Structure formats: C-alpha cells, structure tokens
Amino acid sequence: MTPSSDAPPVRVVIVDDHSIFRSGLKADLDASIEVVGEAHDVDSAVQVVTATAPDVVLIDVHLPGGPAAGIAGAAASGTHGDATPSGGAEVIRLAAPHVPGTRFLALSVSDSAEDVVGVIRAGARGYITKGSSGIDVSRAVHAVAGGDAVFSPRLAGFVLDAFGVVSGEVAATDEELDRLSVREQEVMRLIARGYAYKEVASDLFISPKTVETHVSAVLRKLQLSSRHELTAWATARKLL
Known part of the structure; x- marks a missing residue:
C-alpha cells in the first residue's frame, strides 16, 4: 500500500533489545513513517505502546523481561536479562487490549515455525525477517496499517500451519x-x-x-x- 503525499505519517513504535538495530531501522524507514517510541524489553514495550497508541508496532519476537504488573493487573513475574522467544507475543497479549487501533508487525532474525506461529496466534498482523530492506519494511508497515497482513514469502507455510489447515x-x-x-x-x-x-x-x-x-x-x-x-x-x- 502506497501512501498519498498528503496523508498523515504512520506512527510507529520499534521494540527490539538491540539499540544499534533500533537506530539503524529508524534511519532506514520511509519519511512517511514517524517513530513515536522505542522499547527494549517486555515491560518497557507494554508501557510505551499503551502510552503512545501507535498505528503499528514493529516488534522482535525475542525480548527480555516478564509480564508488566501495572498493565496486566497482576503481580510482576519472570526474570530480566535473556531474551525469550515468547517475549514479543507477551507484549502483544498484554498491550493489545489497551490499544485496539494498534497493529503489530513482527520483525525478527528468526524464521522458525515456532516463532512465526506463536506471534501470529498472539495477534500479530504480519511477520517479516530482518533481512528485509528499509523499503520493504516501510511497505510492510503501510500495508499492516491499512489492514492487510504481510509475511515474508518463505514463511507462507508457517502461516498455513497457524491457521490449522491440514494436508x-x-x-x-x-x-x-x-x-x-x-x-x-x-x-x-x-x-x-x-x-x-x-x-x-x-x-x-x-x-x-x-x-x-x-x-x-x-x-x-x-x-x-x-x-x-x-x-x-x-x-x-x-x-x-
């Protein structure tokens, strides 16, 4: 989906535990995309997403941290430090109910079936790999913001699995x-x-x-x- 020249920018939050990657991605995104927040772990991601209510969240599936007590309405649990495969899915499950207009797009180095299926079932509207160019990511952001689902072509089989279609x-x-x-x-x-x-x-x-x-x-x-x-x-x- 290509934005018109007079369309408002798509507001995006970037969630990744590597600051260098966040900086590089922010610089590579199209000028029609406005980064309104960044986060490095589960807790900070839930806080930033719920505070800014962006159009799209670009989120890694592997994030450190545990449930955010203030948002989940329960005592905090889990340990901080190592990134876990469920981190991105946890952010979606905790934040999505508070920002119904926000869509989540997974952006990860992983192309494993477990990661793809897990984050889709949590509510992600797309999944692309970190080998994508800035132009590709920007297009995916606009597509997801417009209501489409976007997946890297080689992940199509995992998408099929996520929908429970059996041979x-x-x-x-x-x-x-x-x-x-x-x-x-x-x-x-x-x-x-x-x-x-x-x-x-x-x-x-x-x-x-x-x-x-x-x-x-x-x-x-x-x-x-x-x-x-x-x-x-x-x-x-x-x-x-």
Missing part, C-alpha cells in the same frame, strides 16, 4: 481456480507471495486501483476475508 483437507484446486479469470489468477499469485499492490501493478502493467479491484474479486469468489487467508489458501494448493 488432505484442501478442496479441488481446478474447480476453485475456474472461478477466477486469468488476470485474477495472476494477481492472486503475486498478492499471496507478499507483493504490495504497487509492485503487482508494475509487474502486470496495470494501475494499483485495478489491482485492488482484482484482489477484492478474488477474495469474494474464494470466500476469503484477508490477504493472510489468501496466502494460506494458495500455499495449501501449491500455487506459489
């Missing part, structure tokens, strides 16, 4: 594809691979608005509700 429970591919026009099938494959509307438009020599129209038609015909579900659908049918 053997997939409907006949030919019959479903027959519902889509040739152009809709082209758009479907690119969108399911994680391409932004602008990238699809460039590849197919059509306008982003036309891409949006095709995506809406694809989701309607396949009875899906989001790009997230489309990725799972296409992966299950080995269409990517």
Whole structure:
C-alpha cells in the first residue's frame, strides 16, 4: 500500500533489545513513517505502546523481561536479562487490549515455525525477517496499517500451519481456480507471495486501483476475508 503525499505519517513504535538495530531501522524507514517510541524489553514495550497508541508496532519476537504488573493487573513475574522467544507475543497479549487501533508487525532474525506461529496466534498482523530492506519494511508497515497482513514469502507455510489447515483437507484446486479469470489468477499469485499492490501493478502493467479491484474479486469468489487467508489458501494448493 502506497501512501498519498498528503496523508498523515504512520506512527510507529520499534521494540527490539538491540539499540544499534533500533537506530539503524529508524534511519532506514520511509519519511512517511514517524517513530513515536522505542522499547527494549517486555515491560518497557507494554508501557510505551499503551502510552503512545501507535498505528503499528514493529516488534522482535525475542525480548527480555516478564509480564508488566501495572498493565496486566497482576503481580510482576519472570526474570530480566535473556531474551525469550515468547517475549514479543507477551507484549502483544498484554498491550493489545489497551490499544485496539494498534497493529503489530513482527520483525525478527528468526524464521522458525515456532516463532512465526506463536506471534501470529498472539495477534500479530504480519511477520517479516530482518533481512528485509528499509523499503520493504516501510511497505510492510503501510500495508499492516491499512489492514492487510504481510509475511515474508518463505514463511507462507508457517502461516498455513497457524491457521490449522491440514494436508488432505484442501478442496479441488481446478474447480476453485475456474472461478477466477486469468488476470485474477495472476494477481492472486503475486498478492499471496507478499507483493504490495504497487509492485503487482508494475509487474502486470496495470494501475494499483485495478489491482485492488482484482484482489477484492478474488477474495469474494474464494470466500476469503484477508490477504493472510489468501496466502494460506494458495500455499495449501501449491500455487506459489
């Protein structure tokens, strides 16, 4: 999703336990993104996110710290120090109820199924790896802020697992594809691979608005509700 020149900036909080990474990411993000806060562990992340209510939280899945007592409404527990795989998911579970308009986008060096599935089930709207460029991260931020789900292409199988789709429970591919026009099938494959509307438009020599129209038609015909579900659908049918 590409922002218009007069659109307000997307407000973002960066959560990562490495200050150098936070600084580098902040410098690489597009000018249309405003970093309104940073945090380095679970407790500080919950505090900053609930205080600033950003549009998007860029969050690592491995964070040190334990539950924040003031937000969770219970006594603090856990130890500080080593980053744990559940740290990012814990932040989402604790903070999300207090900031319903905020979306969470995982940004991690890890591409393990356990990490991907865990943070998605906690409520993350996307998961991209730290090998992504500043441009890619910026596009993902705008997409998530706009309501889309975004995943690095090679993580599509883990997304499928997160939705509990089991091999053997997939409907006949030919019959479903027959519902889509040739152009809709082209758009479907690119969108399911994680391409932004602008990238699809460039590849197919059509306008982003036309891409949006095709995506809406694809989701309607396949009875899906989001790009997230489309990725799972296409992966299950080995269409990517």
